[in-house]
Amino acid sequence: MVFPRSSFQLAALCITLFSSFVWFFSPSSGSNAFRQRASDRYPHYGSPSSKGGSPASITDVRPIVDFDEPASDPIWDINNRTLGFQKIYAISMMHRTDKRDYLALMAMVSDLDIEFADGVNGSEMHPKAYPSYWKGNQAMGDYGCWRAHLNVYQHMLQNRIQTALVIEDDADWDVMLRPQMVEFARGVRAIQDATLPMHSPYGDNWDLLAVGHTGANNKPNKDQKYWLTPDDPTVIAESRRTWGRKPDFSAKQLGGEHTRVIMEVNKLTGTAAYAISLRGATRLLYDQSMLPNAQAIDMAQLALCRHDPYGTPFCLGAYPMIFGRYRAIGPQDKDSDRRAESNEAEAGTGGYQNSNDRLEPESEFTVFPVSLNIGRMMKGEWVLPANAPDVDLVKEVDLRTFVFPRGREVFVKPEEYVDRNPELKEQLEKQQAELKKDGEGEKRRR
Numbered sequence: 001m002v003f004p005r006s007s008f009q010l011a012a013l014c015i016t017l018f019s020s021f022v023w024f025f026s027p028s029s030g031s032n033a034f035r036q037r038a039s040d041r042y043p044h045y046g047s048p049s050s051k052g053g054s055p056a057s058i059t060d061v062r063p064i065v066d067f068d069e070p071a072s073d074p075i076w077d078i079n080n081r082t083l084g085f086q087k088i089y090a091i092s093m094m095h096r097t098d099k100r101d102y103l104a105l106m107a108m109v110s111d112l113d114i115e116f117a118d119g120v121n122g123s124e125m126h127p128k129a130y131p132s133y134w135k136g137n138q139a140m141g142d143y144g145c146w147r148a149h150l151n152v153y154q155h156m157l158q159n160r161i162q163t164a165l166v167i168e169d170d171a172d173w174d175v176m177l178r179p180q181m182v183e184f185a186r187g188v189r190a191i192q193d194a195t196l197p198m199h200s201p202y203g204d205n206w207d208l209l210a211v212g213h214t215g216a217n218n219k220p221n222k223d224q225k226y227w228l229t230p231d232d233p234t235v236i237a238e239s240r241r242t243w244g245r246k247p248d249f250s251a252k253q254l255g256g257e258h259t260r261v262i263m264e265v266n267k268l269t270g271t272a273a274y275a276i277s278l279r280g281a282t283r284l285l286y287d288q289s290m291l292p293n294a295q296a297i298d299m300a301q302l303a304l305c306r307h308d309p310y311g312t313p314f315c316l317g318a319y320p321m322i323f324g325r326y327r328a329i330g331p332q333d334k335d336s337d338r339r340a341e342s343n344e345a346e347a348g349t350g351g352y353q354n355s356n357d358r359l360e361p362e363s364e365f366t367v368f369p370v371s372l373n374i375g376r377m378m379k380g381e382w383v384l385p386a387n388a389p390d391v392d393l394v395k396e397v398d399l400r401t402f403v404f405p406r407g408r409e410v411f412v413k414p415e416e417y418v419d420r421n422p423e424l425k426e427q428l429e430k431q432q433a434e435l436k437k438d439g440e441g442e443k444r445r446r
Contacts, residue, residue, distance in 0.1 A: 058108060058109055058377060058378055059108070059109065059110075059111040061109070061377045061380060061381070061382060061399065062111065062178070062399065063175065063176045063178065063179055063397075063399045063402065063404070064179070064399070064400075064401075064402065064403055064404070065078070065079055065178050065179055065182060065404075066179070066182075066403050066404060066406075067182070070196075072196070072197075073196060073201075074198060074199065074200060074201045075182060075185050075186070075201040076201075077201050078178055078181050078182050078185060078201050079178060081111055081112055081113040082112070082113055082165070083112070083165060083177070083178070083181050084163075084181070084185070084200065084201035084202065085163045085164055085165045085200075085275060086161050086162050086163050086164060087115060087161055087163075087164040087165070088112060088113060088114045088115065088164070088165045088167070089114075089115055089116075089117045089152050089164055089165070089166050089167070090103050090114050090115070090116050090117065090167050090168070090169055090171070091116075091117045091118075091119050091148045091149065091152065091166065091167070091168050091169065092116050092117070092118070092119055092168075092169035093118070093119035093121070093169075093337050094118050094119070096119075096169060096337065098328070098334075099169040099170065100116060100169065102169075102326060102328065102371065103116075103169060103171075105374055106172070106173070106326075106370050106371055106374065109370060109373075109374050109377045109378065110173070110175075110177060110370055114167075117148065117151065117152050117155070117166075118148070118151075119144065119145075119148045119169075119337065120143075120144040120145075120147040120148040120151065121140070121144050122139070122140035122141060122142065122143030122144030122145075122147070123140045123144075125143060125144070125147060129147075130143065131288070131289075131294035132292070132294075133292035133293070133294055134294050134295060135293070135294065135295035135299070136295050136296055136299060137296075141337065142296045144337075145296070145297055146288070146294070146295075146296060146297045146300070149166070149271065149297045150284075150285060150288060150289065150297075152164070152166055152281075153276070153281035153282075153284055153285040154285060156276075156278055156281045157278070157281060157282060157285065160278065161278060161281075162199070162200070162277065162278050163200055163202075163275060163276070163277050163278070164275065164276055164281075165273065165274075165275045166271075166273070166274055166275070166276060167212065167272065167273040167323065168271060168272050168273070170272065170325050170326055170327070170335065170336070171212060171272045171273050171323050171324075171325065171326070172323065172324045172325055172326035172363045172364070172366055172369050172370065172371045173273075173322070173323050173324070173366065173369070173370055174234045174322070174324075174366050174367060174368050174369065174370065175368045175369075175370050175373055175377070175384055175397075175399065176234055176368060176397070176399075176402075176404065177322070177370070179404035180234055180322050180404070181322070182404075183229050183232075183260075183404060183405075183406070183407050184202075184209075184211065184262060184318055184322065185201045185202045185203075186227065186407060187226075187227025187229075187262025187318075187407060188202050188203055188206060188209060188227075188262055188316045189202065189203045190225060190227050190262075190409045191224075191225050191226075191227065191262065191263075191264065191313075191316055192205045192206065192316075200277075202275070205312060206277055206280070206313075206316055207276065207277055207279055207280030207283060207284075207304075207310075207312075207314045207315070208274055208275070208276050208277075208280045208284075208301060208304075208305070208314060208315045208316075209274060209275035209276075209315075209316055209317060210265050210268050210274050210301075210305075210315050210316070210317030210318070210321075211273050211274060211275065211317065211318055211321060211322040211323055212270070212271070212272035212273025212274060212321055212322065212323030212324075213265075213268040213269055213270045213271075213272070213274075213298075213317065213321050214243045214245075214269050214270035214272070214321070214365075215243035215244055215245030215246060215268065215269040215270065216245060216247060216265050216266075216267065216268040216269070216317055216319050216321075217245060217246070217247050217248070217265070217266040217267040217268075218247035218248060218249070218261075218263045218264065218265070218266060218319070219263075219264050219265075219266045220247075220248040220250075220251075220412075220414060220417045220419075220420055221414055221420075222414065223411070223412075223413050223414065224263075224264055224411070224412060225409055225410070225411050225412075226253075226254065226261055226262065226263050226409070226410050226411075226412060227261070227262035227263075227407050227408070227409055227410075228253075228254065228256070228259055228260075228261055228262075228407055228408055228409075228410055229259065229260045229262075229405055229406070229407035230256045230258070230259045230405065230407075231256075231258055231259070231393065231405050232258055232259065232260045232393075232404075232405055233258070233367060233368075233386075233392070233393045233394045233397060233402075234260075234322075234366075234367045234368065235257075235258045235259065235260050235320055235367070235393070236320055236365055236366070236367055236387075236388075236392065237257065237258070237388065237391035237392060237393075238257050239391050240365070240388060240391065241320060243269065244269075245267060245268070245269050247261070247263065247319055248417055248419050248420070249261065250417045250418035250419040250420075251412045251416040251417045251418065252416070252418075253410045253412055253416070254410070254412065258393045260318055260319070260320065260322075260407075261318070261319050262316065262317070262318055262407070263316070263317065263319060264313045264315070264316060265305050265313075265315035265316060265317040266305060266306055267302050267305060267306055268298065268301065268302055268305060268315065268317065269298055269302075270298055271297055271298045271301070272321075272323055272324070272325055273321075273322070273323035274301070280314070283304065283310065283314075284300065284301070284304065287300065287303075287304060288300050301315070320365065321365055323365075324363055324364050324365035324366035324369065325363070325364040325365065326361070326362075326363055326364075326369070326371040327358060327361065327362040327363070327364065328358070328361055329357075329358055329359065329360065329361050330357055330358060331356055331357055331358075332356045332357070332358055333356065363387055366387055367386050367387050367388075367392050367393075368384050368385075368386060368387065368397055369387055372387065382398055382399045382400045383396055383397070383398045383399075384396060384397055384399065
């Protein structure tokens with residue numbers, strides 16, 4: 001051992017030893033740092049036992065995520081805090097601090113990292129910034145919403161953000177979001193014929209992933225692959241699907257009330273949540289800023305989904321949707337800012353109950369919404385109730401034991417859709433009539 005020969009060397013040695021001591025015992029050092037990385041990468045590393053007690057922290061109340069892919073597969077990255085995307089952006093008006101509160105809480109209990117992207121008030125845009133050509137109604141709210149989404153695309157291009165999940169500030173999601181997104185990834189990869197190696201968990205040949213629409217159509221006029229996950233407890237019942245735009249699932253392979261289908265999307269409505277790649281952001285920004293195609297952002301997306309101008313399917317999506325919408329207690333006119341003409345509140349609207357007040361919070365298009373379960377998750381509860389237990393597939397779910405169902409790939413040809421094939425339709429109607437007749441005869445015999 002070499003001993004210090006001066007007071008200066010002795011002081012330096014003491015500082016070095018002290019620094020090493022602090023580093024070794026700090027929470028972010030050594031094995032603790034590895035444990036955190038492993039916990040982010042692997043779903044059960046360091047997670048609380050399913051047999052005992054309360055979770056160690058709020059973010060430990062998480063469902064089982066079932067992987068059988070190799071550890072080198074990026075699908076494991078869906079377990080990170082951005083669901084395998086590079087960023088999650090939430091578009092929200094700066095003055096809607098109430099909605100930012102909701103999203104911050106929902107992100108916390110879901111262990112997500114969400115960055116806010118400022119919404120735009122269309123009435124405050126400079127006149128020269130309005131598009132020269134605009135299709136549809138010229139409402140200030142539509143201009144502002146359109147500009148806010150384009151600002152996200154512009155930011156992605158400037159910073160080379162490869163993939164992003166974009167949500168609006170009324171978005172809601174299921175407590176089983178990660179298992180949902182893993183199964184969604186398997187589906188979109190199957191449709192893309194994606195194989196390893198790949199960079200994104202969702203494959204590398206997509207533009208837009210529609211996961212939070214309010215209605216979507218498929219493409220029954222072509223041979224295509226679908227991914228079906230039957231008996232999915234997070235799929236809302238048919239009676240709760242109040243939107244107008246619905247796909248043609250008349251092919252017998254696509255049946256099942258509680259089946260989620262991953263598909264090529266022809267048309268869609270709504271932008272509560274969608275993922276977009278850098279390639280998709282580039283194409284959308286070009287389409288909306290340099291071509292005479294500017295229109296409400298969901299209609300802009302619909303046009304590219306429908307026409308596939310670049311030779312590959314522009315939109316892949318889930319039906320029913322994965323993300324829903326949260327509706328808070330209070331005046332219902334606070335739900336959306338899209339119809340607002342300014343940032344000024346009307347007189348007498350601050351905190352006073354009126355006939356349009358919502359007395360209970362609601363979550364649309366979800367089964368086990370995180371918004372309505374924040375309180376239970378903060379208490380460490382693992383058994384969570386369904387949103388509509390009378391019609392949903394299961395009345396409650398135990399996150400400690402429930403394993404998400406696995407999907408499968410199916411192939412459908414245009415002639416297999418009953419609604420497009422008169423002979424198949426006639427045959428089905430005859431079968432249904434015979435079943436009805438047999439049922440009535442059985443009743444009479446009883």
